[in-house]
Amino acid sequence: MRKPLLFVFILLVAPAMAQAQIHQVSSSASDGNSTIQFNIGYFALKGLDSRVNDDVLVGDLISAEPLDFEIKNFNGVHVGGEYLIGFGRIEAGVGLGYTQRTVPTVYAHLTHSDGTEIEQDLKLRTIPVTFTARFLPLGRGAVVEPYIGAGIAAIRWNYSEVGEFVDAEDSSIFPARFTANGTAVGPTVVAGLRAPVSNWTIGGDVRWQKAEGTIPAAAGFLGTKIDLGGWTTNFTLGVRF
Numbered sequence: 001m002r003k004p005l006l007f008v009f010i011l012l013v014a015p016a017m018a019q020a021q022i023h024q025v026s027s028s029a030s031d032g033n034s035t036i037q038f039n040i041g042y043f044a045l046k047g048l049d050s051r052v053n054d055d056v057l058v059g060d061l062i063s064a065e066p067l068d069f070e071i072k073n074f075n076g077v078h079v080g081g082e083y084l085i086g087f088g089r090i091e092a093g094v095g096l097g098y099t100q101r102t103v104p105t106v107y108a109h110l111t112h113s114d115g116t117e118i119e120q121d122l123k124l125r126t127i128p129v130t131f132t133a134r135f136l137p138l139g140r141g142a143v144v145e146p147y148i149g150a151g152i153a154a155i156r157w158n159y160s161e162v163g164e165f166v167d168a169e170d171s172s173i174f175p176a177r178f179t180a181n182g183t184a185v186g187p188t189v190v191a192g193l194r195a196p197v198s199n200w201t202i203g204g205d206v207r208w209q210k211a212e213g214t215i216p217a218a219a220g221f222l223g224t225k226i227d228l229g230g231w232t233t234n235f236t237l238g239v240r241f
Contacts, residue, residue, distance in 0.1 A: 033086045033087075034083070034084070034085050034241055035084040035085075035238045036081065036084075036241075037081065037201070037237065037239075038236070038237050038238070039078070039082065039095075039097070039234040039235070040080075040234065041077075041078045041232055041233045041235060042076070042077065042078060042232065043075060043076060043077075043099045043126075043230060044072070044231050044232075045072075045227070045229070045230040046071075046227055046229045048061065048071050051071070051227040052227040052229075054225045055223050055225050055227045056159065056222060056225065057071060057074075057122075057223070057226070058223065059222030060223075063222050064168065065107055065108075065109060065110055065166055065168075067105045067108065067120065068106050068107065068108040069105040069122065073101070074101045074103060074122075076101040078234070079097065080096055080097030080098060080128075080234075084134075086136075086140050089137070090134070090136075091140075091147065091149070092133050093130075093131070093132045093133075093134065093149075093151075094130070095129070095130040095132070096127070096128075096129055097130070097232075098126075099126050101123070101125075102121055103121070103122045103123070104120075104121055105120050105121075106120070107166065110166055112173065118163075118164045118165075118166065119163050119164060120162065120163030120164065121161070122161050123159070123162070124157070124158075124226075125157065125158045125159075126156070126157045126228060128153045128209065129153070129156070130151055130152070130153045130154075130188055131153075132149045132151030132188065132190060133150065134148065134149030134190065135148055135149060140196075142196075144193060144194070144195050145193070145196065146192070146193045147191070147192055147193075148191045149190050149191075150187065150189045151187075152185065152186070152187065152188065153186055153187070153188040153209045153211060154183055154185050155183065155184045155186075155209070155211050155213075155228050156181075157183070157213050157226065157228055158180075159179070159180050159213075159215070160177065160180075161176075161177075161178045163176075178219060178221055180213075180216065180219045180226070182213050182215075184211035184212055184228055185211060186209060186210040186212070186229070187209070187210055188207060188208065189207065189208045190207045191205060191206055192204060192206065192234075193205070194236060194238070196240070199239060199240045200238065200239055201236070201238040201239075202237055202238075203236045204233070204235050205233075205236060206231065206232070206233050206234075207231065208229075208230075208231055208232075209228070209230060209232070211228040211229060212225050212226070213225065
């Protein structure tokens with residue numbers, strides 16, 4: 001009788017032990033303190049009506065001879081990555097991003113004498129380095145992990161205008177290349193939601209940033225500021241270890 005009873009006991013207990021072992025391995029894989037996260041999304045600059053005074057893009061649009069483009073033409077794909085480390089329900093992170101957009105444009109009311117357009121390319125590149133702290137109300141390892149946080153963004157930027165331009169004094173047309181670059185620092189806020197799957201996380205977030213770059217007057221632009229503020233929406237994919 002003992003052997004059949006032992007056999008039945010093994011049949012009853014073994015699946016439970018196996019399930020416990022699977023749960024333990026799964027938990028240890030998904031609850032790592034460190035995460036490397038990859039982001040891809042869409043960055044949208046602040047609109048015309050909310051940009052900083054003396055902004056170079058606004059200057060190009062409202063000058064006596066404006067260029068024909070819209071601020072939203074500079075919106076585009078954002079890619080980046082972050083390293084995150086958890087301390088209970090708090091998470092600290094450092095990230096790096098990249099956005100670049102070239103906008104072809106022409107003078108709205110002027111052409112060459114033969115009727116052809118006077119063309120330029122406006123190019124803006126931003127590389128933000130962000131330092132954030134986040135709060136996870138449900139903690140790490142929940143079925144879903146909402147988070148909200150804030151921090152500082154240091155944005156390395158480069159702006160250029162290349163093509164043909166009209167002299168404001170004698171209306172002559174000349175080729176030129178105007179460039180400016182620098183680093184702008186400002187606040188950033190992030191809010192998102194992610195779901196752990198084994199040692200991976202899948203989710204999305206929304207980020208806001210505020211920063212203004214300074215353009216030297218000698219650079220020749222129609223403005224001494226460039227407003228880098230805006231919103232980014234991201235799809236996120238992370239791996240925990």
